[in-house]
Amino acid sequence: MAADRYGVSNRATAAIVTATLIDFGLITPEDQNIVTDKNKVARARQKYRNQIQHKEMVEVIDVTGIYFDGRHDKTLSNITINGKCRTQTSVEEHIVVIDQNSRYLFHTTPESGHGINIASSIYTYLQKNRLEREILLVGCDGTNVNVGWKNGSIVNLERMLGRELQWAVCLLHTNELPLRHLFEYFDGKTSVPNSFSGPINKSLKKTL
Incomplete structure (x- = not known):
């Protein structure tokens, strides 16, 4: 071991x-x-x-519910160029899935981080293990890629299963939205991920 x-x-x-x-x-x-x-x-x-x-x-x-989360990871992969094998670093979406008792089930690397690809990877596992009729609940972060009403991963998974599921969505991302909109209303949007655009935030950055 x-x-x-x-x-x-x-x-x-x-x-x-x-x-x-x-x-x-x-x-x-x-x-x-x-x-x-x-x-x-x-x-x-x-x-x-x-x-x-x-x-x-x-x-x-005994699995009746699944919870999943994902992240972008830098991964080493082998590619063949002109008949020679070379190593390159690429960014991949990795999804980890647990059951309703927090037991690890599996992890997967979907083709992309889009909702349809995440749902397809999860559905493939459910089919392989004959769980598509057993799953009643699905849980994840409340990001748009997961809970989008039109093309989110949960909606796509429900379409593949042919029935609706009980959603257990983490609301921490939702709780961030009012504060973010408040900052944008008074000080404008950020110009880049690690910089500020408005006078208030620029002053705070200099002070800190």
Whole structure:
């Protein structure tokens, strides 16, 4: 489990385990029956992964609600240019989905951050795990890409499912709107994300 969590190779894990057993005196020149090699580690890791996968498949049967959130992450990807493989950094939308009991279900990388693509990625998972008839509730941030009445991710997911869902929307983004509109009314809109355009905010920036 620790080897998988920290990305340690089978060979390195075997060396660490064997060295630890030697330090505790469990492996001696006369008794080397429990020396660990990379193949033994590989078998143990695969057995543990199968157990976890089976446990998650049993738990996923009880899923009746899903909550999701996303963010843009810089990701390394391999591309082929003129027959040569090169590494480049690209920005991808990553969506993480949990169930109604806050258990991790899966994560996905939709084609884009648009509502239709987010909904399609989630629906694909629901279909694969035969959950499209079990889901009753969906929760997310109250951003327009999620809760837009025409093309938000929830609306698109409902269209794919062919029925309506109960919405559980975080209202923190909604709470920001009155304050933002108040600032814009008295001082105008921001010119760029990290700069101010009106005299009040410019004065505050100099003071701070």
